[in-house]
Amino acid sequence: MKIVVLVKEVPDTWGERLLDLETGLADRVSSERVIDEIVERGLEFAISFAEQNDGTEVIALSMASEEATGTLRKALAMGADRGVLIVDEALHGADITLTAQVLAAALEHIGFDLIVSGDQSTDGAGGVVPSAVAELLDIPQLPRLATVDLNEKEVTGAHVTDRITLSLSAPLPAMMSVSERFAEPRFPNFKGIMAAKKKPFEVLGIAELGKDISVLDRPRSIMTEIAGKPPRESGVKVIADENSGRDLAEFLKKNQLI
Amino acid sequence: MTNNILVLLDVSADGSLAPSSHELLGAAESLGTPVALLVGYSEHRNALAQAAADAGATKVLLADGDDGAYVVPVVDALAAAFELTKPDAVLAAHSDLSKEAVARLAVRVGCAVNVDAVNVTRDSEGVVAHHSAYGGAYTVASSATFGAPVITVRQGSIEARAGKQPLASEALTVASSNRKSATISSVTIADAPTTSRPELRGAKKVVSGGRGLGSAEKFELVEELADALGAAVGASRAAVDAGFVPQSFQVGQTGVQVSPNLYIALGISGAIQHKAGMQTSQTIIAINKDETAPIFEIADYGIVGDVFIVVPQLIAALKR
Numbered sequence: 265m266k267i268v269v270l271v272k273e274v275p276d277t278w279g280e281r282l283l284d285l286e287t288g289l290a291d292r293v294s295s296e297r298v299i300d301e302i303v304e305r306g307l308e309f310a311i312s313f314a315e316q317n318d319g320t321e322v323i324a325l326s327m328a329s330e331e332a333t334g335t336l337r338k339a340l341a342m343g344a345d346r347g348v349l350i351v352d353e354a355l356h357g358a359d360i361t362l363t364a365q366v367l368a369a370a371l372e373h374i375g376f377d378l379i380v381s382g383d384q385s386t387d388g389a390g391g392v393v394p395s396a397v398a399e400l401l402d403i404p405q406l407p408r409l410a411t412v413d414l415n416e417k418e419v420t421g422a423h424v425t426d427r428i429t430l431s432l433s434a435p436l437p438a439m440m441s442v443s444e445r446f447a448e449p450r451f452p453n454f455k456g457i458m459a460a461k462k463k464p465f466e467v468l469g470i471a472e473l474g475k476d477i478s479v480l481d482r483p484r485s486i487m488t489e490i491a492g493k494p495p496r497e498s499g500v501k502v503i504a505d506e507n508s509g510r511d512l513a514e515f516l517k518k519n520q521l522i
Numbered sequence: 523m524t525n526n527i528l529v530l531l532d533v534s535a536d537g538s539l540a541p542s543s544h545e546l547l548g549a550a551e552s553l554g555t556p557v558a559l560l561v562g563y564s565e566h567r568n569a570l571a572q573a574a575a576d577a578g579a580t581k582v583l584l585a586d587g588d589d590g591a592y593v594v595p596v597v598d599a600l601a602a603a604f605e606l607t608k609p610d611a612v613l614a615a616h617s618d619l620s621k622e623a624v625a626r627l628a629v630r631v632g633c634a635v636n637v638d639a640v641n642v643t644r645d646s647e648g649v650v651a652h653h654s655a656y657g658g659a660y661t662v663a664s665s666a667t668f669g670a671p672v673i674t675v676r677q678g679s680i681e682a683r684a685g686k687q688p689l690a691s692e693a694l695t696v697a698s699s700n701r702k703s704a705t706i707s708s709v710t711i712a713d714a715p716t717t718s719r720p721e722l723r724g725a726k727k728v729v730s731g732g733r734g735l736g737s738a739e740k741f742e743l744v745e746e747l748a749d750a751l752g753a754a755v756g757a758s759r760a761a762v763d764a765g766f767v768p769q770s771f772q773v774g775q776t777g778v779q780v781s782p783n784l785y786i787a788l789g790i791s792g793a794i795q796h797k798a799g800m801q802t803s804q805t806i807i808a809i810n811k812d813e814t815a816p817i818f819e820i821a822d823y824g825i826v827g828d829v830f831i832v833v834p835q836l837i838a839a840l841k842r
């Protein structure tokens with residue numbers, strides 16, 4: 265089975281994340297870049313499946329800038345078999361539909377039985393790129409799963425929203441996205457890091473995908489304004505005593521919060 | 523009709539119109555003529571159409587759904603409604619089903635997508651979506667280079683409401699696209715909560731608990747305080763991971779983003795990813811026994827202490 269994991273590189277949420285107030289794009293210099301945690305859970309799922317099922321190939325696919333190569337190597341160090349990175353000048357600041365078109369073209373180029381994505385990313389938090397890709401490829405999609413069951417023919421899983429749980433299934437080829445209910449990712453060990461150096465890693469431009477995709481083809485979303493907000497300041501901090509509850513109740517009342 | 527704004531409406535687990543409908547129709551009225559689309563729920567159809575008109579839909583398009591197929595029937599209905607109404611914009615809730623449906627519509631018919639808007643406006647060039655990025659650290663506006671944008675709206679973020687309209691509903695003829703969808707083999711609906719607690723999304727007051735609560739049983743303290751205040755209940759990811767409460771309670775970067783008048787954090791350290799979901803709250807109260815907990819950096823009123831001692835005192839004071 266061929267499993268392609270859609271790997272998104274994002275600014276590390278543990279650090280300060282800045283947007284460039286001129287371009288509206290992420291400030292790549294000041295923020296450290298990492299594989300989004302949710303994608304690592306997707307990789308963990310795919311790699312564990314491959315460990316238990318001979319003949320499974322796990323491919324990490326990303327659309328990002330050239331500098332993402334280093335970040336993506338981590339997917340190989342975790343255990344993915346090879347990496348494909350789509351880099352193109354024309355994709356600078358790509359919006360949702362352009363990203364989806366490029367990923368769909370790359371997926372057709374690579375071939376797949378199952379596509380695994382994160383449910384939503386921590387930078388855009390759109391959570392719609394996978395759906396757009398599924399629409400373009402005309403394959404069934406099982407979004408935001410809490411649990412999953414995969415075999416050579418079929419993928420089934422539970423999609424959980426506020427009060428409703430849907431049991432979803434689809435024959436392969438199909439697409440699924442993982443949620444935070446999936447297992448935490450493994451850390452690459454030394455052996456994995458050494459092995460990753462020898463694994464195939466391709467960097468392709470749009471032209472090499474055999475598709476004619478341009479930002480001008482369709483309407484696109486553009487950022488027209490951006491402003492930063494000053495960080496929040498702290499107020500009072502008191503050490504608890506027997507009057508703390510009463511004092512807090514008074515604070516709430518005084519500020520018309522109750 | 524001119525200046526149509528096509529609004530995809532969600533339906534709640536109990537078959538009633540989802541709360542997001544009111545803000546979507548309110549937003550749509552500020553942009554043009556709200557035309558609502560309801561897909562499926564044939565047994566509740568008349569009541570839903572009436573509720574949509576009451577919430578401001580000048581017209582309600584009713585399409586058949588398919589209980590066995592995930593999302594694709596909704597996209598097919600959206601495509602038919604888009605063709606019929608030629609809207610200036612498409613609005614939908616940023617909910618699981620609706621955001622996927624409209625994103626698929628966008629690639630199918632060729633529209634730009636702007637997601638997770640907290641407000642929408644119109645200028646001379648067209649409809650503009652306003653977003654709150656990186657947990658409220660930035661405000662960003664986006665629009666389409668041309669054509670009608672598809673916009674998803676963060677639930678509970680828009681105050682505008684539309685005036686009541688006379689009911690005008692119409693069955694929508696939908697041609698199936700025959701695109702492949704996942705099959706829905708079963709639907710399980712959890713029992714409705716027994717309390718009248720407000721929904722977390724869009725709540726005016728939120729009380730959240732973290733790992734510091736220690737167990738699911740002891741998490742009841744959070745619920746008790748919430749009920750004393752008429753607040754919604756939230757949680758940190760650590761509390762969700764530990765199984766104290768379901769995932770839908772999670773506040774933060776990868777959970778629900780809230781912006782209430784009052785946010786009370788109990789036994790929550792205030793990791794950067796938690797703050798990203800609540801730091802735009804008007805007033806923040808934190809109770810944590812570790813005085814170096816980062817939550818205190820953004821709290822208007824912080825108490826260094828044990829939640830199991832301070833919170834019962836507070837509940838007693840509130841009841842007095």
Ligand SMILES: Cc1cc2nc3c(=O)[nH]c(=O)nc-3n(C[C@H](O)[C@H](O)[C@H](O)COP(=O)(O)OP(=O)(O)OC[C@H]3O[C@@H](n4cnc5c(N)ncnc54)[C@H](O)[C@@H]3O)c2cc1C
Pocket residue numbers: 277301302386731732733734735757758759760761772773774775776777778788789790791792793794795796799809810811812815827828829830
């Ligand atoms: C990509 C990513 C996304 C994430 N998304 C989210 C998210 O959406 N939401 C989220 O919350 N987290 C998220 N996290 C996790 C986040 O980093 C923290 O791990 C999490 O918020 C910690 O939860 P906590 O504060 O309850 O637990 P802890 O950090 O363990 O803090 C518990 C606190 O309780 C205090 N305490 C203990 N006992 C008591 C007592 N009796 N009385 C008073 N105080 C007490 C302790 O002093 C401590 O400060 C994310 C992480 C990553 C990497």
Ligand SMILES: Nc1ncnc2c1ncn2[C@@H]1O[C@H](COP(=O)(O)O)[C@@H](O)[C@H]1O
Pocket residue numbers: 269270271272273300302303325326327328363367380381382383384385386388389390391392393394
């Ligand atoms: N540029 C990208 N490259 C690879 N995968 C992506 C990219 N953008 C989005 N994805 C995938 O889509 C998921 C949801 O992303 P988003 O729709 O941006 O919230 C991510 O977790 C990834 O799996």
